Amino acid sequence: MAASGEVGEKADEIAPLPPDLEPEQARAAGFVIVGGGIAGVTCAEQLSALSPDDPITLLSASPLIKSVTNFRQVGRAMEEFDVEETTTDALQKACPNVRVVHTLVKSLDTDKHEVYTEDGQTFPYTKLCICTGGQPKLITKDNLHVIGIRDTETVQHFQQKLSNARRVVIVGNGGIALELVYEIEGCEVIWAIKDDSIGNTFFDRGAAEFFLPHLTAAKCEEKKPLKRLKYTHTEPSVASPKREDAAMGGALGPDWKEGWRMKGKQDQSAHQVHVEYQCEVQEVLTREEFTRTGQAAENFPGSSRTEEHNDDWPVYVLLTNKRLYGCDFVVSATGVVPSTGPFLHNAQFSVSPDGGLRVDDHMHTSVPDVFAAGDVCTASWEPAPQWFQMRLWSQARQMGSYAAKCMVADRDREEIDMDFCFELFAHVTKFFNYKVVLLGRYNAQGLGKDHELLLRCTKGLEYVKVVLQGGRMQGAVLIGDTDLEETFENLIINGMDLSPFGEDLLDPNIDIEDYFD
Numbered sequence: 001m002a003a004s005g006e007v008g009e010k011a012d013e014i015a016p017l018p019p020d021l022e023p024e025q026a027r028a029a030g031f032v033i034v035g036g037g038i039a040g041v042t043c044a045e046q047l048s049a050l051s052p053d054d055p056i057t058l059l060s061a062s063p064l065i066k067s068v069t070n071f072r073q074v075g076r077a078m079e080e081f082d083v084e085e086t087t088t089d090a091l092q093k094a095c096p097n098v099r100v101v102h103t104l105v106k107s108l109d110t111d112k113h114e115v116y117t118e119d120g121q122t123f124p125y126t127k128l129c130i131c132t133g134g135q136p137k138l139i140t141k142d143n144l145h146v147i148g149i150r151d152t153e154t155v156q157h158f159q160q161k162l163s164n165a166r167r168v169v170i171v172g173n174g175g176i177a178l179e180l181v182y183e184i185e186g187c188e189v190i191w192a193i194k195d196d197s198i199g200n201t202f203f204d205r206g207a208a209e210f211f212l213p214h215l216t217a218a219k220c221e222e223k224k225p226l227k228r229l230k231y232t233h234t235e236p237s238v239a240s241p242k243r244e245d246a247a248m249g250g251a252l253g254p255d256w257k258e259g260w261r262m263k264g265k266q267d268q269s270a271h272q273v274h275v276e277y278q279c280e281v282q283e284v285l286t287r288e289e290f291t292r293t294g295q296a297a298e299n300f301p302g303s304s305r306t307e308e309h310n311d312d313w314p315v316y317v318l319l320t321n322k323r324l325y326g327c328d329f330v331v332s333a334t335g336v337v338p339s340t341g342p343f344l345h346n347a348q349f350s351v352s353p354d355g356g357l358r359v360d361d362h363m364h365t366s367v368p369d370v371f372a373a374g375d376v377c378t379a380s381w382e383p384a385p386q387w388f389q390m391r392l393w394s395q396a397r398q399m400g401s402y403a404a405k406c407m408v409a410d411r412d413r414e415e416i417d418m419d420f421c422f423e424l425f426a427h428v429t430k431f432f433n434y435k436v437v438l439l440g441r442y443n444a445q446g447l448g449k450d451h452e453l454l455l456r457c458t459k460g461l462e463y464v465k466v467v468l469q470g471g472r473m474q475g476a477v478l479i480g481d482t483d484l485e486e487t488f489e490n491l492i493i494n495g496m497d498l499s500p501f502g503e504d505l506l507d508p509n510i511d512i513e514d515y516f517d
């Protein structure tokens with residue numbers, strides 16, 4: 001089973017070449033960051049803290065930028081925080097040496113150390129950090145019936161379409177799909193996934209079984225929210241997806257559904273989710289195409305829904321299992337493509353097969369003085385055994401902050417150690433209104449067959465899975481209020497031999513925390 005984050009490849013081509021600028025010359029041009037998402041804003045804030053007298057320019061295509069609030073370090077690698085969309089004034093007030101410019105970057109001259117924008121401005125830099133995020137990787141191009149979700153505008157568009165919809169097809173088995181199938185009410189959902197269990201990106205078949213009843217039940221009563229997010233509706237901008245050459249706004253993140261009504265045209269509030277397992281989309285046809293090609297029910301013998309052929313749907317989705325579904329629109333929740341557009345004209349960039357700018361263990365790209373952080377980059381260093389990259393809010397924050405430290409150290413020609421957060425993968429989130437904590441190689445990613453799993457599950461309450469190899473904990477999935485995350489995080493980091501404990505490790509009658517104190 002594949003997790004979306006694969007272990008990085010060796011960055012043998014990446015050879016950062018610090019310029020021969022004297023420190024004073026270097027200071028004059030200052031730091032430039034492209035992108036006002038969480039990676040870019042965190043990078044700017046950290047740079048400002050480390051280098052309060054140097055000019056820092058943040059170029060962002062979106063008028064609103066992201067800010068992290070209520071940051072809580074809940075373990076050595078685990079963190080929780082709220083996210084807000086804020087105005088550029090707020091950042092400039094908090095960090096007086098940061099100037100935010102609302103503009104779209106068009107190109108870069110890495111020899112001259114200059115960034116060019118579409119409105120004709122030139123920004124020289126000493127050190128540049130690219131934090132341009134990503135865009136939805138859609139199953140089709142330029143099909144008005146197939147939409148992706150990334151920023152505030154795309155959610156608005158989705159919400160508007162949903163309000164008139166009777167049925168929607170959701171494609172993909174990752175974070176967005178998991179959240180949508182839980183949130184959508186008053187609209188039938190056909191969920192098409194490649195795998196044989198739901199939520200494959202985040203958990204295994206056991207955890208999928210735990211969540212399955214929630215696909216058809218009414219939504220759980222809201223517990224205390226894990227995180228709160230404030231989003232402001234924005235006007236179309238240089239970040240508008242309506243413009244062909246535009247960048248998107250900053251990606252949504254924790255609790256992005258709050259404040260958005262996800263209701264279709266039908267009255268009932270219970271979920272109506274039908275999962276089509278082990279299939280992909282073969283074709284998306286408009287009503288006209290469907291009629292023109294003379295499609296008939298007998299062409300789709302596998303389809304269990306013969307009414308598709310009589311009903312007048314705006315769009316039809318043919319799956320590889322030969323099932324056919326008419327629907328009002330399709331959500332392609334099929335991952336992210338790094339937004340590297342303006343930078344790839346510069347052939348010096350080493351790009352990973354997933355389209356990200358390859359960065360070394362100091363967040364340096366293959367181009368001198370150019371760093372990258374967040375969704376746009378691909379971690380290309382030899383990772384610690386229990387860390388891998390996943391395009392997540394938490395990693396965007398961590399990379400942005402670490403990139404800033406590396407930029408300052410590089411300018412000052414100092415050595416810097418890698419941040420501890422890259423020692424252990426840790427993700428705290430919420431699915432189906434349950435707290436979900438993922439630690440280390442939680443899905444035994446890259447461990448081969450030589451590992452064992454310990455499981456504990458109480459239906460409707462909690463699901464705990466531990467991945468062990470050679471008696472040592474390599475990863476864990478904790479669903480529900482298990483209170484085990486800090487202990488397990490320590491056990492993974494310490495690499496203690498747990499074989500003497502056997503299955504007692506998950507015995508609910510043993511207070512495991514006391515055991516290891």
Ligand SMILES: Cc1cc2nc3c(=O)[nH]c(=O)nc-3n(C[C@H](O)[C@H](O)[C@H](O)COP(=O)(O)OP(=O)(O)OC[C@H]3O[C@@H](n4cnc5c(N)ncnc54)[C@H](O)[C@@H]3O)c2cc1C
Nearest residue numbers: 035036037038039061105133247251252374375391392393
């Ligand atoms: C619907 C949704 C829900 C999510 N939920 C979670 C979650 O619960 N937990 C979690 O950890 N992660 C979540 N994520 C992932 C998380 O939001 C992203 O990993 C993270 O926001 C990436 O941050 P970033 O700063 O790298 O990129 P982005 O937020 O995409 O920011 C990129 C910025 O660059 C700007 N830009 C792009 N091109 C240019 C250009 N040429 N010139 C100038 N500016 C430019 C954009 O306008 C934007 O401001 C979610 C993502 C989505 C889409």
Ligand SMILES: NC(=O)C1=CN([C@@H]2O[C@H](COP(=O)(O)OP(=O)(O)OC[C@H]3O[C@@H](n4cnc5c(N)ncnc54)[C@H](OP(=O)(O)O)[C@@H]3O)[C@@H](O)[C@H]2O)C=CC1
Nearest residue numbers: 004172173174175176177201280333334335336391392429
């Ligand atoms: N709570 C959280 O932490 C959340 C995080 N996010 C993040 O936001 C980003 C975007 O989310 P999302 O779009 O869901 O991306 P994800 O990477 O989470 O999931 C993408 C899913 O789509 C599948 N897929 C890819 N291509 C196709 C295809 N052509 N046909 C069918 N299925 C396909 C992938 O399968 P495979 O892996 O086998 O290719 C995977 O199951 C991600 O970085 C995600 O981590 C989003 C929402 C919530």
